[in-house]
Amino acid sequence: MRKKISILLSVVLSTTLLYGCNKKMDNEKETKVYKEVNIAAPDGLPAISMAKLAKENISIQDEYKQNYIIEKSAEALSTDVMKEKIDIAIVPSNMAAIAYNKTSNYKIAGTVGMGSFYLVSSEDITDFEDLVGKEVGNIGKGLTPESIVQNILKAKNIDSSKINFNYVNSANELIPMLLTGKIKTAFVPEPALTALTSKNKEIKVIKSLNDEWKEVTGFKEGYPQSTLIIKEDFIKENKDFVEKFLGALTESISWANINTSKIGEYCKEIGISTEHKVIGESLKRANLNFIPIKNMKKEYNDYYQKLSEFDIKTVGGKLPDEGIYFTEK
Template identity: 30%
Template sequence: MRIYFKKVMAVVSIAGVLVISGCQKVGSVNPIEIAALNGPTGIGMVKLMSDQENVSKKYNINLYESPDEIVGKVVSGEVDIACVPSNMGAVLYNKTDGEVELLGTNTLGVLYIVENGDSIQTVEDLRGKTILSSGKDSTPEFVLNHILEANGIDPATDINIEFMGSHADIASKVVTEEGSIALLPQPFVTTVLANNEQMKVALDVNEIWKNAENMDLPMGIMIGKKVFAMEESKQLKNFLKAYEQSVKFVVNNPKQAAALTVAYGIILDVEIAKKAIPACNIVYKDAEGSREMLTKFYEILGAANPKSIGGKVPDEAFYASTK
């Protein structure tokens, strides 16, 4: 099967995606350096990128396949802004001794339990089953374990989690093996549904998380260097406003957004994009609006494995003030 993704290294492609920046110094000829991951978070940027296509280059956006590729660039100061998984923001805050800060949350829950069959209707139905998953020792594993435990299932004894190398590997296997079950993010979920009519979304992990914790599941965030944010505070605020408008456009106009997503190489099939966008939980929540949700999320991850958040829950200085 074909997964409708490709890595795009370009000024205007995005994806994991954070990209905050109308933030360029007055008179500066250097674009803002942005590191982003392939994934749903980039989709929220497509309208903003389209609107600015004919103006001078303000952003140098490089997309990466793995968060590990971004870590070194943030620590070394090579990038001004990075769009990373939520737990990686905490890791980088601790790793840099507080030199980065949260700019906002851009993606909520994008994880789903999919099945090649029709045996799973509730979390309890997962008991005794095998679930294909990627993300060993990372957020997908911790989130899956937490929702299982919240519903009385011991991940170590009541279920078999088979970890694989990538979402693409999982998608290929689940779509060809009848009766298989997998944890997958969007838009891989939409892709497997399109490739096999027997596939179904069995469970929405974000909804299960909300039922257990009375809050959304924060999956993607934007972080920035504190020095950069101080030097470019006005431009940063302007960008965040523009980004919020872009998100609203994408959420309210999925068909038009799908075409832009294809144009920028984030998803290569417009029909897949149309169906995937509403399920990608694209949002914009500023740092203050994200504080309570992320603090609780970090506490949960830290209890499961302190290394998952860099050893400790970020303190108040992690949350930027962009008022």
């Protein structure tokens, strides 16, 4: 009898301990804390570059959780960056300089794409000289698109004050103006450009801003349109994650350029506003490609020098020093 009781007690104790251990393990799973990483990009090509990462919710590193944020305009993103709410962001390249000069807490890790803006028109226009006396739409006053256009006009000895520029915050605002004929000429980026020309065949592509920049500056690759910046505090505390994220972003961009039949659906699912059917086609002239900063320092230095010569405010009041560049471990 005692033996039976002893065996019964042993079974009860073992079951209790096992249940207790399982419950503890379940609680540990429930209470596991992830380090959240806020990653942001404006709607359009910058957001497309990280579409695969966001859609597939790819794990960069254990115990980290990425929050991908698509801002409707570069201006909205700028506000969050200046308040240092974002850990990693893809921004207009001159905004990267402004963020560094204003906060001293964001470093350039590389470019996500060279120039993808094009001069388009439904009028009889063949060159920049034909813009004099006309209303011309553009995106982002004080940001990369304006700076590039103004520098090109200056290099061509064209008085920009004789052109009536109409600035809006995003391509989503610019495209309806062109489709309704409110304006007939504008500087439009991909992928919005492909969506535009698919709806109105009378709108023609006149010039590539990237090609024009090459011509007037002698820069072989053109200009860095979108720049990946990372908060310095975050880099110091999460070096392994940063290195892995750079690799994952490179793969995401390569995948997008190869899988043009799939990228549109990915973009649709994560909330990118461009019509998903034209996104694959738009990548042909989007210049979407990640280049690490170690291979782009001279281009950025020269680019910021050119912008500062036109208006020092476009880079935040002073040329950024070498501290702006991320250095791999």
